[in-house]
Amino acid sequence: MITKVPGGPGKVRVTFSMPAAIWADTIHLAGDFNDWSEVATPLRLTEAGWTVTLDLPSGLSFQYRYLINGKDWHNDWQADRYAPNEFGGDNSVVEVPAFLEPASPNHIVSSNGQADKPEIVEFEAVLETPLLSYCIRSAVVVHQ
Numbered sequence: 145m146i147t148k149v150p151g152g153p154g155k156v157r158v159t160f161s162m163p164a165a166i167w168a169d170t171i172h173l174a175g176d177f178n179d180w181s182e183v184a185t186p187l188r189l190t191e192a193g194w195t196v197t198l199d200l201p202s203g204l205s206f207q208y209r210y211l212i213n214g215k216d217w218h219n220d221w222q223a224d225r226y227a228p229n230e231f232g233g234d235n236s237v238v239e240v241p242a243f244l245e246p247a248s249p250n251h252i253v254s255s256n257g258q259a260d261k262p263e264i265v266e267f268e269a270v271l272e273t274p275l276l277s278y279c280i281r282s283a284v285v286v287h288q
Contacts, residue, residue: 145160145161146160146224146238148238151199151202154201155201155202156199157197158197158200159196160195160198160220161192161195162187163193163194164189164192169213171194171210171211171213172214173198175207182214200238200240202241202243203240203241205237205240207236219236223237224237224238224239225239
């Protein structure tokens with residue numbers, strides 16, 4: 145499963161996860177983003193499952209697969225799409241969206257025509273169920 149939230153400028157924070165029920169000693173993520181290294185990106189086992197989070201460039205797509213115990217390749221059955229690979233199978237594909245950048249708070253003018261000194265309040269909410277994971281990150285501009 146993959147979840148995506150805006151990251152730093154030009155980046156998207158993508159979390160890749162597999163269910164905790166998968167019986168494995170190790171799970172690694174291999175893909176275009178790490179030159180298909182079989183060891184560079186290990187997933188960590190938590191109560192919620194196996195996860196790893198990467199900051200990926202926005203506006204691109206990346207092929208990837210999970211390598212379980214160094215020998216068994218698995219797709220992400222909730223990938224954005226799939227692409228054929230040279231071994232006769234398919235790779236999972238994550239589409240990394242280009243999130244819109246918020247307007248600069250320095251250009252905000254109050255109703256009296258004076259430039260405000262706004263405060264940006266950021267918050268994040270995460271809801272996880274056995275089948276789905278939602279993450280909502282937002283920012284609110286508060287004028288004083």
